[in-house]
Amino acid sequence: MTVQVREHQKTPLWRNGTVLKWTAQIIVLIGVVALFVTLASTAFGNFERSDITFGWTWLSNPTGVQIREGIDVLPDSGAKAILVGIVNTLRVAISGIFVATILGTLIGVARLSSNWILNKMATVYIEIIRNIPLLVQIFFWAALGRGLPDLTVDDVGVYWFKASSRGFGLSWIFPAGGFWPWLIFVIVGIVAARYVAKRRMAHQEETGQPGHGGWFGLLTVLVFAAVGWFAWPILAFMEPILDAISDFILNIPPVLVPVTIAAIAVVSAGLWIRNFFDSRRTPAGFGKMTDDDWFRVIFAGLSGLVVAALAFVIGGFAIQTVGGETLTVAELLLKAFSNFFGWLAGSFSPDSVDGRLNSVRTGGPLVFERPEVILRGTAQLPQFGQTGMVITIPFFALWTGVTLYTASFIAEIVRGGVLAVPKGQTEASQAVGFTRSQYLRLIILPQAFRIILPPLGNQYLNLAKNTSLGLAVAYADIVAVGFTILNQTGQSLPVVLIWMAFFLTMSLTISAIVNHYNRKMMLVER
């Protein structure tokens, strides 16, 4: 029997799914680009009419901005001030993420515990912290900190720990002269430790006896660190080498910078496309590419070319530096790299040049310092001195606020992740004889981690973005510093653009790291 095709004619264009799909893609792309161009030109047109000129010269101009805390409290330029703000924000974000993860995991596990008291304590913590707005909590910690006793003349002296309304003085370990050469010893030690740990694991697999790979690895690192503590001056020969690299970079023709970046962009786009084609290749032959696949290939190729073109355009921008020179971005980049190597070379010299490090923190590669209360200035006001770690009240309030807040959410995520592992996994593990700690480590946590990871990444993003609430307690993060600059110069648009670019970069970096682990942990299913 033959099947009768009722209508057999060429499909008209407006009914052809492929054509419609492609048209839609292109229209959307053109629409988005057109929207942005219109918005930008309207905005700049309005700015011009209202005599506001936006520019970037404030980045290199000297500012009178005074910053309450950070790597440089009297920055000589707008760019430096922004950098201080960025470092302050990153300090809160990175240490906050680190501590919130540990604290949240512990509380989450405590909430799963069959220990009644532990369980209820964790529940109370979570319910209190996550149900009060973060801003209120930050104000609470700030009020608590400011309510501490003020420093008085009687307080002058050296302490292990000192809490006051001016902040907390902590004893801390700092890098000192010889830190970088010593770090090289430690890094070599870590590489060696990985090898040792691997050998111990192989031993365990061969004999079945516990290999204690972790302990042996730790021991190796400690040995290298101890040797390096005394031996670091022998790396002084690195100084001329690094100096030579620094000089060499300065002599590279600036045009090579955009050329290199463009080449990297084009090559990585090409590699991506090649990998993409490879991924569509099955043992049976080349798989059929869908329209979406082709669109992705074209988009990847185009973006490679756009980045390459942008590298030349941006690399050619001339910028006036603080010193009064006019350099292109490419030249500036080379100079930055050259300076970095020059600075590294200096730190390899046995008589390290960093004045502050030498005057205050001499000794080995690391130095242990205790906080000190001194009388400063003509008014002889009691203040914390240069030594030790001083946590200011704004930092304390913001850090404690975001960390405890995020930890309560992470605790719930961890609890949910562990509960989401089927009960049968625990039973099967018990049935084959694993002890509790064994099956938690080998069976339950690896599976829970897969479930936890994506929402955990969201919490990291929230924490990083919530640091902008530091403005409320006058913490000198990038938002507060930017606000000061904005008020002084009136350059609202560029400052907002820098804020956006910074938070976008930070968030995307966090996402990329989390996604990388997420892909690595995916379960193989049919």
Place this chain on the structure above:
Amino acid sequence: MTENEQASERVLGDPIVITDDVKKWFGDFQALSGVTATVREREVVVIIGPSGSGKSTYIRCINRLEAHQEGTIIVDGIELTNDIKNVEKVRSEVGMVFQQFNLFPHLTVLDNVTLAPQWVRKEPKAEAEEFGMGLLEQMGIPEQALKYPGQLSGGQQQRVAIARSLAMKPKIMLFDEPTSALDPEMIKEVLDVMKELALSGMTMMVVTHEMGFASQVADRVLFFDYGIIVEEGTPEHFFTNPQHDRTKLFLSQIL
């Protein structure tokens, strides 16, 4: 009885699992109301009964996945109490196969089989893998060794689960409805493996609804209802001449 010839060839040994007046409650629901039974070495005991009759709870008490509240359970000379060390010792000698397989989805088939021998029995990896591959061959799935459980069919997964238990070289195997989650065509491949295991002299306690398996392989059938053993006996007694009304009713409904 020709069907039961294979079973009768096995020579039963000393008692290895002894349960005496075992009672267990879940809240105010009494799951076990005094179960007394003894299983001897190399014996195959099939436990049947309606759902909710306590048969699963009973064999889960044997390796203390559930803790019984009254009575005594002695497995291979070790009494099961709150003593964690004793519980671990018993668990490393008693294998268990679950209705839902419960394979570890993040590990390959071979790792599923060899992980416990390496960590619990402290066997060298090479030795554990050799033994594990041998078991997978016995189960008829050596070519699946490097795949993940999610890539296998239900019948294959259950055979991996059996191999995982056998890798610990257990003295007793517990089966908790091993074929209830399988497609009909896969039930046979799992039952065949279990029959082979019974022939090799393994002590087995099997909760199942497969009456064919019970009549061919079992030395003894226990019929559970309301948390007690209502009737027990050889398969021929059980299927041809049941004494209790409850047993008769149950058999008439399922056969």
